[in-house]
Amino acid sequence: MKTLASSMLLFLVAALSPTESFACGACVEDKIAATYDYAVVKKAEADHHLIVFGEIDGSANLDAMAPKIAHAAARVRGVDRGTVRISASPPAFSFALDPASQGPDAAMNELRRRLGSTRVKLTVLRVAGGDSKTARK
DSSP states (O other): OHHHHHHHHHHHHHHHSOOOOOOOSOSHHHHHHHHOOHHHHHHHHHHTOEEEEEEEEESSOHHHHHHHHHHHHHTSTTBOTTOOEEEETTEEEEEEEOTTTOOHHHHHHHHHHHHOOSSEEEEEEEEEESOTTTOOO
16 A cells, blocks of 8 residues: 555656656657748638648758758749748748649759758658649648
């Protein structure tokens, strides 16, 4: 009985102890949420465009690279003007894309080429919107 009481006390202390909770930043959902813009998504839906969500990985200083990524993305064929979003923490980006201009993978390849940095790796996490043939998860 003493063991049960000790176990219960230990459980209560652990359960009631204050803890800090932070998003890990590694989850896909965290990266998408960091660059999600409701107005951009609604406009893209109305225009039957896609939203491309991606992650930024690499050894470069993100504070220095973010403007370069945003500038390069804005120049990619089919990226809707004013829709590029960049997050430093977690490192992620998003933009709206006209699928009639090019697909998400081609747009990502063009973005990588325009950026021209080997210190940053850009990867598509998720594509939303459009029809079921062009959108992918």
